[in-house]
Amino acid sequence: MKKRTIIIISIIVIIIIIILGYFSIQQFNLIKSELENKTDDQSTENETIFNKEFGSYKLPKDWIESKEHSTKEKLFYVLKGQEKDRQPNNISINVGKNRYPKTEHEQFRKAILNQLLIQVRNQKGVEVNANGSTTDNGEIVYAFITKNNDVITTQYYIVGDYKYILIQETLFEESEETKEATKSIIDSFKWKE
Numbered sequence: 001m002k003k004r005t006i007i008i009i010s011i012i013v014i015i016i017i018i019i020l021g022y023f024s025i026q027q028f029n030l031i032k033s034e035l036e037n038k039t040d041d042q043s044t045e046n047e048t049i050f051n052k053e054f055g056s057y058k059l060p061k062d063w064i065e066s067k068e069h070s071t072k073e074k075l076f077y078v079l080k081g082q083e084k085d086r087q088p089n090n091i092s093i094n095v096g097k098n099r100y101p102k103t104e105h106e107q108f109r110k111a112i113l114n115q116l117l118i119q120v121r122n123q124k125g126v127e128v129n130a131n132g133s134t135t136d137n138g139e140i141v142y143a144f145i146t147k148n149n150d151v152i153t154t155q156y157y158i159v160g161d162y163k164y165i166l167i168q169e170t171l172f173e174e175s176e177e178t179k180e181a182t183k184s185i186i187d188s189f190k191w192k193e
Helices: 002-037 102-120 176-188
Strands: 047-051 055-060 063-065 074-079 090-097 126-134 140-148 151-160 163-171
Touching: 055 176, 074 176, 090 176, 102 126, 102 140, 102 151, 151 176, 163 176
Parallel strands: none
Antiparallel strands: 047 055, 063 074, 074 090, 090 163, 126 140, 140 151, 151 163
């Protein structure tokens, strides 16, 4: 009888240890994830430097991250004071992976252009233009401009090795301020080593 009781108590203790270990690992992963997503953003008088896990870039001081619309995968920026507007001009940033090394950036450009043309092929009055250049930091960047009625969407792809950063500018109305903010991100972007 005593042996049976000891075995039962041992099994219960082992189950409790396994459960506590599982919850400890979950808590550790949650804390680790929160620390990885923390950024070390810095502000100066005229601009904010955003340091994200994939790289860094600058925006004029009057542009802020829209917490309401941003997700872990996609960050949205709007002009301060326009966070609650129905359709504010905005800039979004997200990072993705591709199957091309940086040396084959033209293949990447062709793949994106083909994808955009397929998406708009049955839409009337939609224009698509593409061009390429380099950033102030020497990174290859391709711009794909889509005009659909009054909305102009420009997708800027900065190409890395088997990865890219997509900076998308959406203009519901003409805005030099938005274009300059987008240019600031592109020209200042640096991949995290």
